[in-house]
Amino acid sequence: MAITTRGFGGRRAPAEKPLPPGQFLTEDFPVLSAGPTPNVDEAHWQFSVHTESGEVRRWDWAALMAMPVEDVTTDIHCVTRWSRFDTQWRGVSVDAFFEDVESEAEFVMVHSYGGYTTNLPLEDLLDGKAWITFEHGGEPLAPLHGGPVRLIVPHLYFWKSAKWVRGFVMQEHEEPGFWEQNGYHLYGDPWLEQRYA
Amino acid sequence: MTWLVAEVTEIVEVTASARAITLRVPGFRGALAGQHVDLRLTADDGYQAVRSYSLADTALDDVVELAVDRVDDGEVSPYLVDVLEVGDQMEVRGPLGGFFVWRPENVEPVQLIAGGSGIVPLAAMVRARRRAASTAPFRLTYSVRSVADAFFAEELSASAGVDTTWVYTREPPPGHARPAGRLAPADLASTFGPSQDPAVFVCGPTGFVEAAAALLLDAGHDAARIRTERFGGA
Ligand SMILES: Cc1cc2nc3c(=O)[nH]c(=O)nc-3n(C[C@H](O)[C@H](O)[C@H](O)COP(=O)(O)OP(=O)(O)OC[C@H]3O[C@@H](n4cnc5c(N)ncnc54)[C@H](O)[C@@H]3O)c2cc1C
Numbered sequence: 001m002a003i004t005t006r007g008f009g010g011r012r013a014p015a016e017k018p019l020p021p022g023q024f025l026t027e028d029f030p031v032l033s034a035g036p037t038p039n040v041d042e043a044h045w046q047f048s049v050h051t052e053s054g055e056v057r058r059w060d061w062a063a064l065m066a067m068p069v070e071d072v073t074t075d076i077h078c079v080t081r082w083s084r085f086d087t088q089w090r091g092v093s094v095d096a097f098f099e100d101v102e103s104e105a106e107f108v109m110v111h112s113y114g115g116y117t118t119n120l121p122l123e124d125l126l127d128g129k130a131w132i133t134f135e136h137g138g139e140p141l142a143p144l145h146g147g148p149v150r151l152i153v154p155h156l157y158f159w160k161s162a163k164w165v166r167g168f169v170m171q172e173h174e175e176p177g178f179w180e181q182n183g184y185h186l187y188g189d190p191w192l193e194q195r196y197a
Numbered sequence: 198m199t200w201l202v203a204e205v206t207e208i209v210e211v212t213a214s215a216r217a218i219t220l221r222v223p224g225f226r227g228a229l230a231g232q233h234v235d236l237r238l239t240a241d242d243g244y245q246a247v248r249s250y251s252l253a254d255t256a257l258d259d260v261v262e263l264a265v266d267r268v269d270d271g272e273v274s275p276y277l278v279d280v281l282e283v284g285d286q287m288e289v290r291g292p293l294g295g296f297f298v299w300r301p302e303n304v305e306p307v308q309l310i311a312g313g314s315g316i317v318p319l320a321a322m323v324r325a326r327r328r329a330a331s332t333a334p335f336r337l338t339y340s341v342r343s344v345a346d347a348f349f350a351e352e353l354s355a356s357a358g359v360d361t362t363w364v365y366t367r368e369p370p371p372g373h374a375r376p377a378g379r380l381a382p383a384d385l386a387s388t389f390g391p392s393q394d395p396a397v398f399v400c401g402p403t404g405f406v407e408a409a410a411a412l413l414l415d416a417g418h419d420a421a422r423i424r425t426e427r428f429g430g431a
Contacts, residue, residue, distance in 0.1 A: 003202055005238040005287045007280045010246050011272045022247055024272075031403050031427050034296050036410035036420050081235070081247050114420060144407060182295035196198050196293065 016085070020190035023083040030082055031144055034178065038114035038164050042148050047132065048167040051103040059097070064134070064149070067092040072131055074154040076161070077190040079179075089152055091133030094125045097168075105170035109177060110151060113164040118177035119186065120153065120160060122170070129155060132165065157188040157195070200237060200288040201225055203261065208283060211348050215266040215314065216278050217253060222289050227258040230325035231298035231318045231398065231426075234261060234291030238273060248273045251318035251400075251426070252292065255325055261289055264348055266314035268430070297398065297426045301329035305396055308389045309337040310409050312380075312401025315428060316348045319400055323359050335359040336389055340380050340405065343368035362387040380409055382416070391417040400426040 015025055042061045049057045059067075071090050077083045108125060110118045124130065130153040134141055141147030146163025153160045159179045180186050185194040207219040228234075233251040254262040267278040299307060299322040307326075309319040316339055326335060337359055341347045344365070353361050366379050375384075389395035397418060399409045406427045413423055 003239060003286045003288065004241055006282075006285045008238045008240050008246075008276050010238070010240045010244045012244055022245075024246060028429075030429050033425060033427065035425055036414050036423050037407060038420065039414075080249060144403075179296075183293060 019083050020077050021193045022195075023077055023081055023190065026082040026084060028082070029084070029145060030078065030080065032078060032080055032159060033163065034116070034182075035114060037143050038112075039143060040113045040148055040164055040166075045148050046166060047097075047149065049097060049101050050167065050169045051101060052105045052170050052172060053102070055102070057097075057101055061148075064092065064132070067096050070131065072133070072152070072154075074152070076152075076154055076158050079157040079159055079184060079188070079195050083190075088137050089131060089133040090135035091131040091149075091152070093128060094130040094132060094151075095128065097132065098126065103170045105172045107171040107174045109169045109171055109175065110160075110162045110165060111167045111169060112162045113166050116162060116164070116178050118160050118162050119171075119175055119180055120156075121174070121187075124153060124156065125168075129153065155189075157184075157190050159184060160188055198290055200290050203236075203287050203289040205281060205283050205285045205287075206260075208281065211264055212266075212346050214278065214346075215264060215348060216281075217262065217264045218277065218281065220261040220263070220287075220289060222259055222261050225259045225261060225289065225291070228252050228255045228292030229298040229300060230255050230321040232292040232294045233318065233426075234263075234289050234293060236263075236273075236277075237288040237290070238276065239288070246273050249293070252321050253317045253324075254321055256328060261291075264314065264317045264320075294426075297400075297424050299325065299396070299398070301325055301331050303396065304331075304333050306334045306389045306393050307336070308395040308397045309335065310340075310380075310388070310397065310399045310413075311337070312340045312405030312409070313342075313346070314348065315399075315401025315405065315426070316353075317400075318426060319398060320349050320353065322398065323353065323356050326359070327356060332358065334389075336387070336395075337361045338364060338380070338384060338388055340364040340366060340401070342366050344370045360387075380405070380412065382412055385412060385416050391419070394419075394422065397423045398426075399423060401428060402430040403427040404431050
């Protein structure tokens, strides 16, 4: 049944390109986090990839800075319904971290400082679809928005773009991460409006 | 989860800029204290806007109670606060959010910290506690600009078993000992400390939540015990 809300006109932003269903455009950068913002300084930051065979590859800040840097301009879509067009990030493609990693596992559990986790199929992180970033809008990434280092996976709802990222654990089976255990969709495609489980 | 048609059954002024809005939502099947819903408004030409609002009470299964504060340059909240009337319709989806919740079977101490409209889901917890006759010790620290900006002030102050401390950022009432100012380390003196290992719920505008959570961490609270809900804004 189609209902209307008497007296509501709305204030539509002139969208120059389509938005995923149920999203609205904002110029702000709202914050969705389940707990306090962790304080992680660059000197102590580490990133690691753990494979199913128990192997671990590690990078520190200096190693990250030595990797090939890319500038990425992309739209982002948060499950709490805001979207932003043309956000700018600087970071390293996730592909670069997997160059020397031997794994047959098809799923990844992303871990963050502060205990946050989120699950993704590996293929959603590879082939230029995801980055480990450290700058946003030309500035070092603020702690509130995931600094010093945040994963971005722009084609999925932004809760998959884990703030304060510190590692990937390869998994043979898909298991739900933090929000995925708390009511959000296992995969989270904004164009299919996969918000809730 | 589908969109349900909701009809406004009651509107009560809460402050000069906020209203409590009661919706009857056939098909809504109850919620836990702390959860929120998505509201969808549809204009005559089909344009739609959706925003999240916390449940202020979870007493009745097919009734949704909200309290909305006007964000002056906003798209949806000025409509809800200034234009909406009893009998108007909109759509509701929920309940949403499985983490920022208090369950009546929890007996541990609970520390609530609210800024402005961030009291809404915490008021739902206070009400759920009363309804369940829970004896879990609750403390609430509620930061508002002035007495006139407080939501549910009388009810909160009168809640047995809930120890409420007021923080006035701009204009304390006459005789209030604490000077005007934002939440500061000294305000934690009236809260459960880390040694009591409380479950902590912090809610309000994003800047308030950031500041309060940082104070709690500095005071030694375990980050894993602090749950936050950020309403937006700076
Ligand atoms: C889980 C959740 C629960 C919420 N519960 C409640 C609730 O119980 N009561 C309530 O009143 N609001 C609540 N909110 C906020 C609400 O969803 C809207 O963001 C708010 O009503 C503003 O919407 P708008 O359309 O009027 O403003 P918009 O048009 O979306 O925004 C206009 C401007 O206001 C800023 N802004 C947005 N939200 C806020 C804010 N909260 N404070 C200050 N500035 C802001 C924006 O950054 C923007 O610059 C909740 C938000 C979330 C995520």
